[in-house]
Amino acid sequence: SQELEQSPQSLIVQEGKNLTINCTSSKTLYGLYWYKQKYGEGLIFLMMLQKGGEEKSHEKITAKLDEKKQQSSLHITASQPSHAGIYLCGAGASHGSGNTGKLIFGQGTTLQVKP
Amino acid sequence: EAEVAQSPRYKITEKSQAVAFWCDPISGHATLYWYRQILGQGPELLVQFQDESVVDDSQLPKDRFSAERLKGVDSTLKIQPAELGDSAMYLCASSLGTSGKETQYFGPGTRLLVL
Numbered sequence: 001s002q003e004l005e006q007s008p009q010s011l012i013v014q015e016g017k018n019l020t021i022n023c024t025s026s027k028t029l030y031g032l033y034w035y036k037q038k039y040g041e042g043l044i045f046l047m048m049l050q051k052g053g054e055e056k057s058h059e060k061i062t063a064k065l066d067e068k069k070q071q072s073s074l075h076i077t078a079s080q081p082s083h084a085g086i087y088l089c090g091a092g093a094s095h096g097s098g099n100t101g102k103l104i105f106g107q108g109t110t111l112q113v114k115p
Numbered sequence: 116e117a118e119v120a121q122s123p124r125y126k127i128t129e130k131s132q133a134v135a136f137w138c139d140p141i142s143g144h145a146t147l148y149w150y151r152q153i154l155g156q157g158p159e160l161l162v163q164f165q166d167e168s169v170v171d172d173s174q175l176p177k178d179r180f181s182a183e184r185l186k187g188v189d190s191t192l193k194i195q196p197a198e199l200g201d202s203a204m205y206l207c208a209s210s211l212g213t214s215g216k217e218t219q220y221f222g223p224g225t226r227l228l229v230l
Contacts, residue, residue: 043158088157101219104159107155
């Protein structure tokens with residue numbers, strides 16, 4: 001079965017610093033999603049990547065899917081306290097004869113931003 | 116902006132009691148997912164519906180968990196009897212379909228504590 005490994009597991013950065021979170025898959029990725037979660041709350045959709053080499057940006061957050069489609073990175077530029085939370089990558093998982101839309105997730109990366 | 120609704124937000128129960136969670140997906144979303152998230156881990160799929168039909172319940176502990184989506188709109192997840200190990204966040208998500216290219220939108224979750 002497919003597994004997603006995120007690194008680092010936790011991160012503490014000074015406000016204004018850049019940071020990168022990685023998500024590595026044991027199999028080829030077909031649809032990679034990035035979500036953000038605040039403690040005790042639901043997941044907020046950030047971005048979806050599908051094509052190898054694809055890169056998307058939203059405000060100060062950029063996500064990339066590498067050419068071989070087995071790794072994605074999430075980069076935050078000039079971090080702010082509002083960026084603090086848990087970042088989760090999720091990937092489409094196949095079930096039986098096809099892709100049912102089910103997502104499997106990494107274990108999450110907890111980000112703290114010190115003012 | 117349309118959102119996935121869940122209730123209750125928090126539930127404390129004693130082991131061996133029955134609990135039920137409710138989810139109302141975004142209007143028009145045919146696919147509904149129930150995930151369970153243990154503290155410090157990523158969400159794991161319990162059951163997936165396409166309209167009123169179950170698509171995937173391979174990870175649902177059927178001896179104590181049940182889920183229904185009778186009219187293909189809102190859904191209920193039940194646990195009977197609850198066990199200490201069921202303490203977790205229960206997340207509901209919905210998407211337009213199951214092609215693997217539709218984004219899943221999550222509700223705020225129900226945090227369950229079993230004493």
